[in-house]
Amino acid sequence: MKLTVLGCWAPYPRPQGACSGYLLEEAGRKLLIDCGNSVFSKLQAVSDFRKLDAVIISHLHPDHFVDLFALRHALKGSFWDKSRSTKLDLYLPKNALDFQSPLSKFSDAFNIHYIEEHLQINIGGFSIDFFETAHILPCWGLVARAGHKKFVYSADTAWKEAYPGLWQNSNLLLCEASALEKDCQFVQGAHLTAGQAGQLAAQCKAGRLLLTHFYPEYDIKLLKGEASKFFDQVELAREDNTYYI
Numbered sequence: 187m188k189l190t191v192l193g194c195w196a197p198y199p200r201p202q203g204a205c206s207g208y209l210l211e212e213a214g215r216k217l218l219i220d221c222g223n224s225v226f227s228k229l230q231a232v233s234d235f236r237k238l239d240a241v242i243i244s245h246l247h248p249d250h251f252v253d254l255f256a257l258r259h260a261l262k263g264s265f266w267d268k269s270r271s272t273k274l275d276l277y278l279p280k281n282a283l284d285f286q287s288p289l290s291k292f293s294d295a296f297n298i299h300y301i302e303e304h305l306q307i308n309i310g311g312f313s314i315d316f317f318e319t320a321h322i323l324p325c326w327g328l329v330a331r332a333g334h335k336k337f338v339y340s341a342d343t344a345w346k347e348a349y350p351g352l353w354q355n356s357n358l359l360l361c362e363a364s365a366l367e368k369d370c371q372f373v374q375g376a377h378l379t380a381g382q383a384g385q386l387a388a389q390c391k392a393g394r395l396l397l398t399h400f401y402p403e404y405d406i407k408l409l410k411g412e413a414s415k416f417f418d419q420v421e422l423a424r425e426d427n428t429y430y431i
């Protein structure tokens with residue numbers, strides 16, 4: 187599997203940057219995981235959006251989904267060109283659509299599916315399973331498998347005493363690291379500190395830990411330093427970089 191980081195900032199991007207967005211590819215199949223601020227622009231720099239096989243949104247905080255609005259317009263085509271008729275599979279948290287939400291109109295460009303426990307998606311060489319995280323809104327992390335390789339994405343999550351078996355033994359754990367230890371009280375109940383991400387990688391026996399979901403004002407090298415106290419193989423997600431799993 188090949189992972190391209192399209193965006194790694196939260197809750198707003200650095201200049202030229204983007205919030206959460208990851209392109210996961212295997213044998214020509216393409217999965218967009220989260221679509222936060224500026225991700226659609228970043229996506230177009232590396233891939234044709236018409237070639238996506240599916241989009242998965244972990245939860246409905248704007249830094250994870252707001253560029254769906256741009257993607258929807260692009261999929262629908264220009265108002266003078268109605269020739270594009272193929273809808274894209276979009277996976278959202280089950281309670282995502284309500285009558286107030288503008289997303290309720292998205293069925294004109296997407297086939298909408300709901301994420302729930304025990305949902306498994308099979309796309310080409312991928313199989314995707316989901317687990318619910320501990321966050322402010324309903325939020326789903328995922329496990330992608332291709333052959334004997336395993337990729338885990340934490341999405342947004344607070345620390346939990348017990349993590350489900352799905353987290354175990356990944357080749358690559360892409361994990362949020364929203365705060366330094368000194369700021370732990372600000373993220374309690376919503377996000378992980380970098381140190382907790384390191385502890386989690388060790389507990390779950392990850393092969394490598396890729397930190398993401400950075401607050402733009404941090405010196406992110408400090409986040410890596412705090413995670414590295416608990417786990418050896420730590421990298422920082424960088425936009426436009428690719429990681430092979």
Ligand SMILES: [Zn+2]
Binds near residue numbers: 247321342
């Ligand atoms: Zn969130």
Ligand SMILES: [Zn+2]
Binds near residue numbers: 247249
């Ligand atoms: Zn977030």
